[in-house]
Amino acid sequence: xxxxxxxxxxxxxxxxxxxxxxxxxxxxxxxxxxxxxxxxxxxxxxxxxxxxxxxxxxxxxxxxxxxxxxxxxxxxxxxxxxxxxxxxxxxxxxxxxxxxxxxxxxxxxxxxxxxxxxxxxxxxxxxxxxxxxxxxxxxxxxxx
Numbered sequence: 001x002x003x004x005x006x007x008x009x010x011x012x013x014x015x016x017x018x019x020x021x022x023x024x025x026x027x028x029x030x031x032x033x034x035x036x037x038x039x040x041x042x043x044x045x046x047x048x049x050x051x052x053x054x055x056x057x058x059x060x061x062x063x064x065x066x067x068x069x070x071x072x073x074x075x076x077x078x079x080x081x082x083x084x085x086x087x088x089x090x091x092x093x094x095x096x097x098x099x100x101x102x103x104x105x106x107x108x109x110x111x112x113x114x115x116x117x118x119x120x121x122x123x124x125x126x127x128x129x130x131x132x133x134x135x136x137x138x139x140x141x142x143x144x
Contacts (some may be wrong), residue, residue: 002026006034006107008128009100011069014113018143022111025141026082036087037066037124038115047112063088065115095131101139110140 005021006119009015019035026033039062042055053061070086077084085105102110114129133140 002031002039004034004105004107005029005031005109005111006036006102007073008036008038008094008097008104009069009073010037011065011072012108012113013116014115014144015123018111018113019076021141022082023077023082025111026077027080031109032085033077033085033123034101035070035077036098036101037069037086037088039063039066039088039090039098041090041092057092062090082134093131095128095135098128098132099136101119102132102136108138110136110138112140112142114142114144 002025005022005026007019009019022033023030042058066088067086070088072082078079087101089097089101098110098112101107110132112129112132114127129140129142133142
């Protein structure tokens with residue numbers, strides 16, 4: 001059924017549920033699992049001498065955190081006997097990075113978490129999952 005499953009992770013507890021679901025589906029279908037963590041770009045400002053952290057330190061910290069998140073998910077997949085591929089990318093809009101990565105890796109399913117925000121908080125904060133659902137041409141499984 002599915003051959004390549006993408007699961008984005010941000011390290012949260014709800015994302016861990018999505019990873020577990022993606023691992024189970026991949027194991028049942030004999031699919032490969034692609035794990036993605038999206039890093040924030042450096043917050044450049046007009047007043048560069050006011051930056052609290054030098055850019056390279058920021059990039060290194062972002063990479064450490066993202067890589068640890070990917071490793072946690074790929075370790076779970078590997079322990080279940082699933083072939084896993086882990087990637088980190090930097091992007092201003094995570095939903096775009098998720099869809100681009102799914103396309104470049106030839107994924108045929110995206111498994112994502114939803115934090116379940118409703119009402120004004122959902123409207124103000126937006127939802128990466130909602131944006132992926134809106135713009136994706138692939139099936140998207142939302143785990144809550």
